[in-house]
Amino acid sequence: MTNPTLAVGAVEHHLRERRDAGRGLFMPYVTGCVTPNWTDYLRAFADAGADAIEIGLPFSDPTLDGVTIQQASDTALARGASTRRILADLSGLPDLGVPLVASTYYNLVLHDGPEAFCAALRRAGVDGLIVPDLPVHEADELADMAAATGVDLALLASPATPEPRLAEIADRSRGFVYAVSLMGTTGEQTALAASAAQLTRRIRRVTDRPVLLGFGISTPDQAREARRHADGVVVGAAVMRRVLDGAGPDDVRAFLATLRRALDQECDAPR
Amino acid sequence: MQDVMMGEPQARGRFGEYGGRYAPESLVEACRQVEETFREAWADPGFRAELARLLALHAGRPTPLTPALRLSEELGVRLYLKREDLAHTGSHKINNVLGQALLATRMGRRRLIAETGAGQHGVATATAAALLGLEATVFMGERDIERQALNVVRMRLLGAEVVPVTTGSRTLKDATSEAMRHWVSATADSHYCVGSVIGPDPYPWMVREFQRVIGDEAREQYSGVPDHVVACVGGGSNAAGTFAGFADTPARLVGVEAEGGAGAARGRPGVLHGCRSLFLQDDDGQIVEAHSIAAGLDYPGVGPEHAHLRDLGRARYVTVTDDEAARAVVQLARTEGIVPALESAHALAWVIRAARDGELPAGSTVLMTLSGRGDKDVSTLKELL
Numbered sequence: 001m002t003n004p005t006l007a008v009g010a011v012e013h014h015l016r017e018r019r020d021a022g023r024g025l026f027m028p029y030v031t032g033c034v035t036p037n038w039t040d041y042l043r044a045f046a047d048a049g050a051d052a053i054e055i056g057l058p059f060s061d062p063t064l065d066g067v068t069i070q071q072a073s074d075t076a077l078a079r080g081a082s083t084r085r086i087l088a089d090l091s092g093l094p095d096l097g098v099p100l101v102a103s104t105y106y107n108l109v110l111h112d113g114p115e116a117f118c119a120a121l122r123r124a125g126v127d128g129l130i131v132p133d134l135p136v137h138e139a140d141e142l143a144d145m146a147a148a149t150g151v152d153l154a155l156l157a158s159p160a161t162p163e164p165r166l167a168e169i170a171d172r173s174r175g176f177v178y179a180v181s182l183m184g185t186t187g188e189q190t191a192l193a194a195s196a197a198q199l200t201r202r203i204r205r206v207t208d209r210p211v212l213l214g215f216g217i218s219t220p221d222q223a224r225e226a227r228r229h230a231d232g233v234v235v236g237a238a239v240m241r242r243v244l245d246g247a248g249p250d251d252v253r254a255f256l257a258t259l260r261r262a263l264d265q266e267c268d269a270p271r
Numbered sequence: 272m273q274d275v276m277m278g279e280p281q282a283r284g285r286f287g288e289y290g291g292r293y294a295p296e297s298l299v300e301a302c303r304q305v306e307e308t309f310r311e312a313w314a315d316p317g318f319r320a321e322l323a324r325l326l327a328l329h330a331g332r333p334t335p336l337t338p339a340l341r342l343s344e345e346l347g348v349r350l351y352l353k354r355e356d357l358a359h360t361g362s363h364k365i366n367n368v369l370g371q372a373l374l375a376t377r378m379g380r381r382r383l384i385a386e387t388g389a390g391q392h393g394v395a396t397a398t399a400a401a402l403l404g405l406e407a408t409v410f411m412g413e414r415d416i417e418r419q420a421l422n423v424v425r426m427r428l429l430g431a432e433v434v435p436v437t438t439g440s441r442t443l444k445d446a447t448s449e450a451m452r453h454w455v456s457a458t459a460d461s462h463y464c465v466g467s468v469i470g471p472d473p474y475p476w477m478v479r480e481f482q483r484v485i486g487d488e489a490r491e492q493y494s495g496v497p498d499h500v501v502a503c504v505g506g507g508s509n510a511a512g513t514f515a516g517f518a519d520t521p522a523r524l525v526g527v528e529a530e531g532g533a534g535a536a537r538g539r540p541g542v543l544h545g546c547r548s549l550f551l552q553d554d555d556g557q558i559v560e561a562h563s564i565a566a567g568l569d570y571p572g573v574g575p576e577h578a579h580l581r582d583l584g585r586a587r588y589v590t591v592t593d594d595e596a597a598r599a600v601v602q603l604a605r606t607e608g609i610v611p612a613l614e615s616a617h618a619l620a621w622v623i624r625a626a627r628d629g630e631l632p633a634g635s636t637v638l639m640t641l642s643g644r645g646d647k648d649v650s651t652l653k654e655l656l
Contacts, residue, residue, distance in 0.1 A: 060557040063448045064295045082555040107541045111556025158297040184456040
């Protein structure tokens with residue numbers, strides 16, 4: 001097993017620094033190539049106070065995504081999205097001052113091979129990676145390559161993950177631990193699942209790595225509540241539903257600003 | 272390499288470089304429970320006896336091995352048909368489903384989830400659920416609901432809920448994705464009854480073991496060893512079960528895929544639906560939609576053990592076209608009085624072609640699994656009359 005203090009990359013460094021300064025971490029998501037000028041959303045995310053930005057590399061069969069991200073993936077693919085094209089778009093961007101984290105399904109990683117895939121991410125300025133259908137016991141070949149290229153491979157932990165395995169996930173994850181708030185797919189929910197608090201508590205017991213809660217978080221109230229348990233939140237479907245409904249970068253920035261404020265208020269609240 | 276050909280997979284559910292458990296973290300524990308329960312059950316004579324009882328008294332096993340005399344005469348080979356079309360519900364799917372339904376009750380689950388293409392696995396699941404007092408939810412592509420309408424009625428009659436899947440190609444691939452998504456939210460009370468030798472470990476192995484009864488019976492019913500053992504391959508469950516009975520013999524194993532869904536013949540290594548195997552993909556690594564007249568073969572990949580058997584050269588995988596399969600249906604119907612499912616007709620179409628081309632020398636013996644009956648395909652087949 002790798003020493004957890006070694007091979008921590010830019011994403012984890014950045015998130016730890018902000019977390020340790022008392023900031024609630026915020027990682028909004030956008031599907032790459034979902035619109036012609038999709039990288040404008042990245043600028044909007046940064047302006048709205050994102051601490052990291054998750055960029056989906058769409059896959060034809062997103063088996064862990066609900067309808068919104070499925071639709072966003074289909075839309076992007078219909079526009080000709082590919083790993084190559086999305087990374088090319090990112091390569092042309094000025095530095096946003098916020099680390100970029102790619103997320104995709106393992107088939108797209110294997111297509112180029114883990115080594116070439118990670119190298120391509122780095123060349124495009126992407127420092128982190130999430131692969132939701134790659135559980136820890138299958139992650140060796142990618143984890144080793146990611147570490148060697150300096151990409152933080154963040155692993156997911158679920159409410160169903162038993163204890164010893166949770167410690168292994170927390171130990172081997174880089175960047176942050178992605179805490180899946182509920183037993184379900186991605187997609188907006190009316191309330192934060194009860195399992196979110198419990199899972200976050202369990203992860204905290206085994207690691208001091210930043211813990212981000214994702215899946216279902218879609219309102220300022222939910223973000224505030226999530227912040228009580230975790231270091232921060234990932235917001236995907238709530239953004240993408242707005243984008244699919246035609247919201248431009250300014251609209252999305254305004255929405256994300258409400259989440260940012262909620263996270264900040266919760267940080268200022270007496271604990 | 273495995274110790275025994277078509278025995279237990281290697282560590283971490285591997286068949287060579289294929290297989291594995293590439294499941295989202297939320298399903299990993301559920302897969303582990305299925306594996307643990309299956310290992311216990313498969314070693315438990317009580318479980319085996321109960322399954323054998325259901326297979327005999329409810330499903331009507333053993334199915335016969337029928338010499339196809341008039342067709343053999345036309346083809347110049349000696350063809351034997353393993354008659355899974357005569358199993359209850361009309362296909363081999365019942366073998367696996369009865370096994371998994373018993374496992375589900377052993378795990379205390381009260382509901383079965385299934386994906387279906389041709390509807391045969393869905394009907395089998397609905398049947399087993401009714402028999403054991405379980406609920407059943409079956410995911411089926413909208414396109415397949417149209418072309419396999421008879422099976423939709425049967426499932427509903429049996430008390431199952433049929434959920435139309437409207438995403439992607441609206442066929443088996445998308446039904447499988449949707450069933451997996453649903454399972455994530457239902458692991459506490461539901462068992463995902465995967466219908467083929469695909470999915471995360473232990474499914475490819477477990478489903479093959481439940482289908483092994485096809486090959487074991489055929490081995491016993493056929494005196495000696497046939498030159499060729501042939502079966503159609505979508506995900507590959509009837510082929511896996513058939514091959515398992517002959518893997519340790521000199522028989523040549525042939526898997527027949529649909530031209531438009533040839534995962535084993537034309538796929539590239541990848542990961543989909545929980546396992547590493549061969550899948551049809553484009554230049555960007557996106558999964559390509561399969562297209563076949565047979566809904567049950569309309570899948571862009573193949574089970575991981577088939578990928579391994581291909582690499583080893585132990586089995587070979589060939590393709591036939593929609594037209595060849597449809598003509599094979601008619602030829603079998605008019606020579607033997609058997610209307611096969613379009614899926615099974617693919618295996619037959621290869622036998623017919625190989626006999627004509629001389630690839631099967633005159634007098635060769637061929638054992639072919641006739642995986643299901645053709646009633647469900649009448650709306651497609653009536654165009655041919």
